[in-house]
Amino acid sequence: xxxxxxxxxxxxxxxxxxxxxxxxxxxxxxxxxxxxxxxxxxxxxxxxxxxxxxxxxxxxxxxxxxxxxxxxxxxxxxxxxxxxxxxxxxxxxxxxxxxxxxxxxxxxxxxxxxxxxxxxxxxxxxxxxxxxxxxxxxxxxxxxxxxxxxxxxxxxxxxxxxxxxxxxxxxxxxxxxxxxxxxxxxxxxxxxxxxxxxxxxxxxxxxxxxxxxxxxxxxxxxxxxxxxxxxx
Amino acid sequence: xxxxxxxxxxxxxxxxxxxxxxxxxxxxxxxxxxxxxxxxxxxxxxxxxxxxxxxxxxxxxxxxxxxxxxxxxxxxxxxxxxxxxxxxxxxxxxxxxxxxxxxxxxxxxxxxxxxxxxxxxxxxxxxxxxxxxxxxxxxxxxxxxxxxxxxxxxxxxxxxxxxxxxxxxxxxxxxxxxxxxxxxxxxxxxxxxxxxxxxxxxxxxxxxxxxxxxxxxxxxxxxxxxxxxxxxxxxxxxxxxxxxxxxxxxxxxxxxxxxxxxxxxxxxxxxxxxxxxxxxxxxxxxxxxxxxxxxxxxxxxxxxxxxxxxxxxxxxxxxxxxxxxxxxxxxxxxxxxxxxxxxxxxxxxxxxxxxxxxxxxxxxxxxxxxxxxxxxxxxxxxxxxxxxxxxxxxxxxxxxxxxxxxxxxxxxxxxxxxxxxxxxxxxxxxxxxxxxxxxxxxxxxxxxxxxxxxxxxxxxxxxxxxxxxxxxxxxxxxxxxxxxxxxxxxxxxxxxxxxxxxxxxxxxxxxxxxxx
Numbered sequence: 137x138x139x140x141x142x143x144x145x146x147x148x149x150x151x152x153x154x155x156x157x158x159x160x161x162x163x164x165x166x167x168x169x170x171x172x173x174x175x176x177x178x179x180x181x182x183x184x185x186x187x188x189x190x191x192x193x194x195x196x197x198x199x200x201x202x203x204x205x206x207x208x209x210x211x212x213x214x215x216x217x218x219x220x221x222x223x224x225x226x227x228x229x230x231x232x233x234x235x236x237x238x239x240x241x242x243x244x245x246x247x248x249x250x251x252x253x254x255x256x257x258x259x260x261x262x263x264x265x266x267x268x269x270x271x272x273x274x275x276x277x278x279x280x281x282x283x284x285x286x287x288x289x290x291x292x293x294x295x296x297x298x299x300x301x302x303x304x305x306x307x308x309x310x311x312x313x314x315x316x317x318x319x320x321x322x323x324x325x326x327x328x329x330x331x332x333x334x335x336x337x338x339x340x341x342x343x344x345x346x347x348x349x350x351x352x353x354x355x356x357x358x359x360x361x362x363x364x365x366x367x368x
Numbered sequence: 369x370x371x372x373x374x375x376x377x378x379x380x381x382x383x384x385x386x387x388x389x390x391x392x393x394x395x396x397x398x399x400x401x402x403x404x405x406x407x408x409x410x411x412x413x414x415x416x417x418x419x420x421x422x423x424x425x426x427x428x429x430x431x432x433x434x435x436x437x438x439x440x441x442x443x444x445x446x447x448x449x450x451x452x453x454x455x456x457x458x459x460x461x462x463x464x465x466x467x468x469x470x471x472x473x474x475x476x477x478x479x480x481x482x483x484x485x486x487x488x489x490x491x492x493x494x495x496x497x498x499x500x501x502x503x504x505x506x507x508x509x510x511x512x513x514x515x516x517x518x519x520x521x522x523x524x525x526x527x528x529x530x531x532x533x534x535x536x537x538x539x540x541x542x543x544x545x546x547x548x549x550x551x552x553x554x555x556x557x558x559x560x561x562x563x564x565x566x567x568x569x570x571x572x573x574x575x576x577x578x579x580x581x582x583x584x585x586x587x588x589x590x591x592x593x594x595x596x597x598x599x600x601x602x603x604x605x606x607x608x609x610x611x612x613x614x615x616x617x618x619x620x621x622x623x624x625x626x627x628x629x630x631x632x633x634x635x636x637x638x639x640x641x642x643x644x645x646x647x648x649x650x651x652x653x654x655x656x657x658x659x660x661x662x663x664x665x666x667x668x669x670x671x672x673x674x675x676x677x678x679x680x681x682x683x684x685x686x687x688x689x690x691x692x693x694x695x696x697x698x699x700x701x702x703x704x705x706x707x708x709x710x711x712x713x714x715x716x717x718x719x720x721x722x723x724x725x726x727x728x729x730x731x732x733x734x735x736x737x738x739x740x741x742x743x744x745x746x747x748x749x750x751x752x753x754x755x756x757x758x759x760x761x762x763x764x765x766x767x768x769x770x771x772x773x774x775x776x777x778x779x780x781x782x783x784x785x786x787x788x789x790x791x792x793x794x795x796x797x798x799x800x801x802x803x804x805x806x807x808x809x810x811x812x813x814x815x816x817x818x819x820x821x822x823x824x825x826x827x828x829x830x831x832x833x834x835x836x837x838x839x840x841x842x843x844x845x846x847x848x849x850x851x852x853x854x855x856x857x858x859x860x861x862x863x864x865x866x867x868x869x870x871x872x873x874x875x876x877x878x879x880x881x882x883x884x
Binding site: 154171182189190193211215217219222223225226228229230231233235238239241243267271281 | 594722871
């Protein structure tokens with residue numbers, strides 16, 4: 137029997153006042169696969185991610201994440217999702233360990249410390265685990281955001297610009313997190329401007345433009361020329 | 369035309385021009401210009417009322433010895449009140465790291481803003497401060513009360529000139545203290561010196577020497593001469609001091625701003641060892657964790673920590689040293705609670721900064737998040753106002769029953785009142801604010817001025833109601849009177865909570881605060 141898609145988005149509209157940030161996006165993403173979300177600035181990628189993370193309610197349309205309706209069960213969505221926001225995403229005067237502790241306890245995780253420590257070491261944040269994040273560089277903050285998204289082994293992993301300002305070792309660690317998530321059957325959605333890294337991490341690609349989906353294909357088919365043509 | 373890569377401009381004319389550009393930029397970004405203009409008119413109107421209205425109050429005609437004695441005491445201590453304005457200006461600029469900033473540090477980083485411009489900006493923003501406004505209005509009101517009507521205009525011009533001079537002097541000293549703080553061991557030095565000054569003042573007071581010393585200061589001459597025909601001379605002297613302090617203040621400003629902010633850097637690189645998850649006796653562990661995170665966000669901020677300490681100890685010391693009557697003490701909890709709320713409570717979600725988006729992805733009920741944040745705001749307000757009340761209690765001893773009930777009822781009412789107001793503002797008008805610098809404010813300056821004015825007005829009026837009730841014979845009356853106040857504030861708080869619980873509204877707040 138075919139498993140239903142982990143993420144289903146149908147005719148999603150998100151409106152902020154007079155601005156329509158997302159206008160009619162359709163999207164499906166399967167468990168055990170990684171899907172790249174590509175598009176220019178303002179294409180609606182980050183807003184779509186926020187809706188999938190339960191942060192922004194959809195104005196209209198259908199959004200289900202691991203079988204939960206994002207419009208009516210945002211709390212349920214938050215339990216099954218791991219989300220790395222595109223900007224910041226960290227409480228400035230708390231330490232990485234305090235972030236991990238809060239995230240783990242609110243998700244009723246027992247014995248999370250070892251995994252937390254392991255992830256911090258993999259992202260080379262072990263020696264700053266007890267420093268407040270306000271003094272972190274941009275790249276360090278991005279790496280910690282990925283750690284926080286991955287800590288509870290979510291069934292849907294949402295990574296919004298996880299490579300932005302991150303050094304090569306951090307990029308490698310992020311690619312490992314994506315591969316691990318796919319291996320254990322999680323659905324990964326990864327939004328980025330970096331086509332090459334998207335192709336390396338993901339098997340599928342969806343291109344958004346002006347708040348709409350303009351293409352969905354296997355990532356390998358998204359050549360440089362094809363991508364550029366879809367953006368214009 | 370001068371090239372943009374020419375030597376940096378830091379002359380006074382250029383600095384004044386740059387300050388005007390920055391003020392213009394901030395003015396253009398005011399969300400509700402109509403409300404800002406209305407607020408400015410109300411502020412000016414209140415200043416005129418405080419400067420003139422008390423003069424119409426003929427205490428001699430009332431023929432009440434207690435009232436006459438009180439007015440005589442105010443007249444004798446007017447010089448001390450002038451000193452109070454100066455002390456406030458110093459402590460205010462010291463606690464805010466030299467003074468408020470026209471452009472936040474991250475926004476200003478890409479612009480060539482000179483230290484002289486920063487200094488002028490901080491001077492311009494000094495009046496947008498609840499304590500500064502209240503002190504100025506109080507000084508104007510007392511001067512109007514004790515000055516003969518035919519000398520009133522001159523005396524009030526002197527008061528305004530003194531407020532200008534004291535603000536500029538306070539600013540210069542504030543920059544100097546910030547400069548010392550930024551040197552090696554500077555934080556300890558400032559703390560030791562400040563503590564020594566407080567201990568010395570307390571010692572002088574206990575020895576009975578503080579009053580005579582204050583009366584021997586030149587401010588007594590200023591206060592007395594202000595009520596004579598020689599007042600223009602005083603104004604000229606004070607304006608001279610003002611000009612000199614503004615000019616001299618640029619030096620410590622340049623010195624301080626040229627040094628790394630050690631205390632902030634220490635906090636930003638501070639190590640906080642892991643602690644076990646809290647296991648509270650009451651309430652859920654989730655709420656306890658959220659509470660710990662929120663408390664950490666308050667107490668690990670240099671500006672908020674300093675502000676809370678100053679607000680707790682400052683008015684308390686005034687109550688302790690000056691021996692304020694309970695009728696005056698009754699006004700202080702509202703003002704100190706308002707001051708605490710102005711540190712972050714008026715935009716309570718800004719504690720999380722850009723981390724607000726991550727916070728919102730946590731699987732915890734929105735009602736828990738609201739309740740915990742409201743509790744932390746309330747804790748801060750209760751802590752600083754309790755310090756004031758306890759210090760007044762130490763000085764005055766236990767009050768009569770009716771006064772005691774009035775103080776307790778008034779305290780409770782203003783706490784809930786301010787909490788309800790600021791949580792409503794936090795949900796209705798959130799702002800993105802980075803509170804890592806002690807010079808930062810949780811909302812734009814125009815909004816902060818409006819918040820300060822409204823909170824001081826509401827809490828002062830409430831305090832006056834309970835002061836009036838405390839003069840009556842019925843101890844039950846203040847408690848009963850508190851009920852409608854508490855009921856209305858609770859309704860308002862619940863309304864803000866309901867608004868927060870609506871997903872659309874919450875998303876708007878989250879995205880605005882995180883600036884995404």
